[in-house]
Each structure stands twice: as C-alpha cells, then as structure tokens.
Amino acid sequence: MDGWNRFYVNRFIAPAFDSLGPGIDVSSPKNIEIWGGGITAGSHLHLHASRGSLVRLATWRTGEREGRIDIGDCVLISPGTHIVASEEIVIGSDTMIASNCYISDSDWHDTYDRTAELDKHRPIRIGENVWLGVRAIVGKGVTIGENSIIGAGSVVTRDIPANCIAAGNPARVVRELDTTREFKRRSTLFRNPEKLEQDMDNLMRYLLRENTTLGWLRSVFSPSGTD
Template identity: 70%
Template sequence: MRRDRRPYFIRRLQNGWLRFYTRKYIAPAFDAVGPGLSVTSPRDIEIWGGNIRVGACAHIHASRGNPTRLCTWTTDGREGRLTLGDYVLVSPGTQIIASESIEIGSNTMIASGCYISDSDWHDTYDRTRELGKHAPIVIGENVWLGVRVIVGKGVTIGDNSIIGAGSVVTRDIPANSIAAGNPARVVREIDTSRAMRKRADLFNDPALGERDMDRLMRYLLRENTLFGWLRSVFSPTRED
C-alpha cells in the first residue's frame, strides 16, 4: 500500500471502535491504568498476570505477526510486579516479563522487538526450577531502548540514557549515558547542559493535540472516496 485510501468517516469509525475495544478489553487487564491509554492492533497485545500498572498517556503498540506481551509470573508463591510510568512508549514485538519486579520510568521509549526479563527462569544445574535466578530491573525516566535490546535481571538503567540497537544489558548503566554492545558498555555521555524535550511535551494539551490530529487526518484523506477505498481493498493496482 502506497497511501491510506480510507475516507475520513471510515477512519473515524475505525478509531472509535479501537477506543471502545481498548476500554472494554485492554484496560481491565491492568490492575491500574491512567487516562489516555492508546493501543494499536489490540488483538495482538497480550497482558497476562496480576500486578501490572500503567500510567497516563501510555502508548502500547503491536502489529499483525508482531505481538507485544506484558506479563507477570507466579513462582514459588511470589507474583511478579510490572509498573510503567506516564507517557511510556512500547513498540511492536516487545516482551516485558516480570518474575519479581520491573519498573519503567515515565517518558521512556522502547523500540520494536525488545526483551526485558528479571529472571533467567531456570537454574544452572536444576533446569526444572527458577531458584534464585531473578533480581529486580529498574529502568529510569526518559530512557530510550533501541531496536531488539535485551535487558537482563538485576539491571538498573539511569535516567535519560540511550541503549543502542541490538545491545544486551547485563550490568547497570549510569544516568545520562549512551551504551551499546554485548555486553552493553558506555560509549558516550549525554550533554546535560542542553535542553531535552520529552514525550510528556506532546501531551501538554491533550484536547488540542487530538483536535490537531483530527484536522490533519481530515486534510490528508480529503480526496478519498468510499468507492476508491473499496476498489483498493478488493482490486488493488500499482497506484494503491
């Protein structure tokens, strides 16, 4: 597909259904969820277990064939805890699985295909039990995890830090750092004297932002027709 052929009213209907589905089937799966939860492809989002909490204006995305999983596990009578702060972005294909505790700070962005787990899930010599192979993970505020980053048990990543794509984080990363590699090591420091915009800045006036997006959608889809959209669905051409 080269462009969105949907007419404006179809896009509005689909967005309304998405909001309804999110309120009806996604939000109740959390122990607590703040206002402004936004999801894409909700049928490809799996939320499993208790003690999962999400702050305000969280964006949790999935896509067909690229599901996203937020999960807590009960082991030896201990149920894991998973907490996401405000304005957190979770991209398609990410798995976050807590045996003990995973905390993700506000404004943190998690790119596609990341894996975050606070447990090895099996002991070195007893492959049938987890035993002591678990430790809490703390990911600070305004952290950016690149594509396919792996974060292992017991790791703390400090505020504002960036983890390069494909990195494996096995030890703590200090705040205001850029780290990369396997295992991830600090390769540069962030200049803290420079002003930094965060995802929260996108939500200073949520109502205004929603109106602006609606105007933009109306403008971009202004030439689309119902017939043209149906034709592109059932008989697409090179132009679609």
C-alpha cells in the same frame, strides 16, 4: 483511537491492568497480550503493536511471589516488545521502548536445574526518560539511569549510569550526554492534546491510505497471500 479500538481497549485491555491512568492509546489491540496480575501503568501509555509483532506484558507467580510490572506516565512501547516479570520491573515516566525489545527480570531456568527458576531472578529498574533502541535486551538485576540511551541490538547485563549512551553485547558506556542541555521529554507532547490528536489522526490516515471498503471485502471473501 477509532470507535472499534476504543471499545476493544475498554473491554479487554484496560481491565487487564491492576491500575491504569487516563489517555491510553493502542494500535492493533488484538495484538496486545496482558497476562497475570500486578501490572500497573500511569497516564498516556502508548501500546503500539502490529500484525505479526505482538506486544506482551506478563507476570509470573512462583509460590507466594508474584511478579510486578510498574510503568510510569507517557511511556511508549513499540511493536514486538515483550516485558516479562518474575519479581519486579519498574519503567520510569517518559521512557521510549523501540520495536522488538525484550525485558525480563529472570533467566526462568537455573543453569544446572533446567526444571526450575531457583534464584535466577532480580528486579529491573529503568529510569525516567530512557530510550531503548530496536531489539535491545535488558536482563535481570539491571538498573538503567535516567535519560540514558541503549543502542539498537544491545544486551544489557549490568547497570548503566544516568545520562549516557551505552551499546554492545554486553552493553558498555560509549558516550556521556551533555547534562547542561535541556531534555525534551515525551510528556511535552500532551501539553497540547488537540494538536497531538490531529497529528495522530494524520498519521493513521497516512498508514491506512491504501485501505478501502472494497479491499477489505476482498480480503474477507477472497484473501490473497499478502492479506
């Protein structure tokens, strides 16, 4: 992170967590929203938002019950993803969550009483090293076993076992993974922090390659429709 991002994260993002491990990495921090208490994360959390693709972590209090979000180590959360808890959402270490996913442990309104949540909430458990594809939806009461992959656009309404690929609406197992093969997890990226930092710096330089001081000044004083 550059100096401005680091200041913003330390001043506004990190204090919003009840506990947060070291090594957090955030892109576009102004597009990160963290609401409510009971939100914790381990080390090397990657929160990647972008303009128009807000990342939101939120908990809700109902009476004496307050939702909780517990995120493990080395978890990736991509732009546009919303994680909202009425009861409890647990996300295991090394999990990757692609863009525009929605994870919620509540329907938020009863089928017939649209003014109340009533009993329409149950905790979510996402195991370690899970991969959620783009625009996946995970509903209340679901458990996803470790190493499993949820296909893009899938809607998970029932438990998915470990070591498989599931897809569809509702999501169903379409293939079993070969457990005799080694899974290389995100945590391996952090065994060489110098290389990782250089790789991330190269990536940001590529993404920002067209940004110039003159272009920034023009966008401030004479913005166009594409700014």
